Amino acid sequence: MQNLTLTWQTSGGASAVLFAAAYAAKRVRRPSLASFLREAGTLLVLFTLWQLVGHLSVMSTDHALDRASWIHRTELQLGLPDEADWQRAVTPYPVLVRAANYYYASMHFAVMIAVLLWVFVRHRARYAWVRNTVVVTTAVCLLIQFIPVAPPRMLPGNGFVDVAAEYGQSVYGGAVGGVVVADQLSAMPSVHVAWCVLAAVAVITVSRSGWRWLVVLHPLLTVWVVVVTANHFWADGLVGVLILLLAYASQRVARQVSRGRRAGGAPRAGAPEARTTPARAPAGR
Numbered sequence: 001m002q003n004l005t006l007t008w009q010t011s012g013g014a015s016a017v018l019f020a021a022a023y024a025a026k027r028v029r030r031p032s033l034a035s036f037l038r039e040a041g042t043l044l045v046l047f048t049l050w051q052l053v054g055h056l057s058v059m060s061t062d063h064a065l066d067r068a069s070w071i072h073r074t075e076l077q078l079g080l081p082d083e084a085d086w087q088r089a090v091t092p093y094p095v096l097v098r099a100a101n102y103y104y105a106s107m108h109f110a111v112m113i114a115v116l117l118w119v120f121v122r123h124r125a126r127y128a129w130v131r132n133t134v135v136v137t138t139a140v141c142l143l144i145q146f147i148p149v150a151p152p153r154m155l156p157g158n159g160f161v162d163v164a165a166e167y168g169q170s171v172y173g174g175a176v177g178g179v180v181v182a183d184q185l186s187a188m189p190s191v192h193v194a195w196c197v198l199a200a201v202a203v204i205t206v207s208r209s210g211w212r213w214l215v216v217l218h219p220l221l222t223v224w225v226v227v228v229t230a231n232h233f234w235a236d237g238l239v240g241v242l243i244l245l246l247a248y249a250s251q252r253v254a255r256q257v258s259r260g261r262r263a264g265g266a267p268r269a270g271a272p273e274a275r276t277t278p279a280r281a282p283a284g285r
Contacts, residue, residue, distance in 0.1 A: 012052075015044035039120060039131065043113070046138050064148035064185040065155065071188070071235050072158055080234050083152055083227050084159035090228045091161065100225045101169040108192045111218055115199045123206045129251065130202045136247040137198060141191050141240060148185035153230035160230040190232040194240035196222035 018041030025034035076082060090096050112134070119127045153162040164170040172184045196219040203215040226232040 011044045012048040015041045015048060018044060036120065039116070039127075042131070042135070043116065046135065047109070049138075049142055064150040067148070068150040068152065068155055068187065068233075069158065071149070071233050072152065072155065075234055082159075083230065083233060086224075087160060087163070087228050087230055091163065094167075097163050097228075098167055098169065100229050101164045101167060103221060103225045104164070104192070104229050104231060105169065105171045107218070108195050108222065111199050112195050115202050119202060119206055126202075126206045130198075130206070132251060133198055133202075133244070133247050134195075136250060137194050137240075137244050138191060140243045140247070141189050141194060144189055144239070144243075145186035147188070149188035149236075150185055151187040151231050152233055154184070163229055164231075187232055188236050189239035189243060190226060190236035191240060192222055192226050192232065193219070193237035194244045197241055198244055 018037050022034045022037035022041060025031075025037060072083075090100070116127075116130065116134070119130050152158070152160040153164075154160075162170070164172075200215045200219050203212050223237055226237065227234070
């Protein structure tokens with residue numbers, strides 16, 4: 001199973017084509033089309049960076065497994081449920097395992113694209129807020145992922161199983177010559193969890209339909225899926241949500257600062273306006 005069948009080279013080239021098309025549309029005075037193409041190009045850039053960051057690291061990959069073991073050990077010491085127990089409860093049911101693998105591989109990106117497209121078409125005034133949240137959250141997650149951390153499925157000694165590999169559904173390349181490929185070592189934080197919560201918040205905030213609360217099922221399912229497939233620890237998801245909250249907070253502060261600057265340039269409430277008294281004509285003699 002391929003993760004959207006897009007390499008970082010393919011998605012990067014596609015984003016460049018979209019940006020060029022957006023520029024052309026702007027030149028022929030098609031602002032709506034230009035805006036749509038530009039936003040699509042921006043999303044592909046994010047996807048390109050996500051694919052690329054797994055191949056790069058600012059630290060050695062030698063201790064990625066040690067970091068994962070430390071996370072698991074610390075969670076257990078804090079009293080969090082053991083993810084391995086959750087996975088063992090599912091592995092006897094192949095249908096559930098296969099469904100979880102498919103959900104992990106496809107739904108995070110599919111749902112995010114659908115939400116962004118819906119907001120762009122139906123609620124354009126709120127689109128910038130949603131898109132900026134995606135950009136900030138993803139960028140911060142990618143920066144942290146430069147520090148290699150292995151996913152739970154790489155810790156068989158801790159009781160985890162790589163169920164995607166067992167069922168031939170892995171979205172990652174296998175080890176080459178016994179060496180783990182670096183793009184599997186970006187488990188912390190979980191972009192899957194950050195995006196699913198972001199999508200749910202966007203739908204609940206923007207929509208006024210009573211059905212909007214059904215979107216809460218997406219983050220609930222995603223958290224269950226990333227755990228039972230042993231792709232993430234609880235901590236990966238918690239850090240992802242924390243980054244999302246910081247993205248919301250940073251946008252709120254930015255808006256307040258912007259409003260303060262605009263208010264500073266306007267006359268203060270209750271302040272007397274400057275008056276210009278016309279000069280009197282000299283009295284005639």
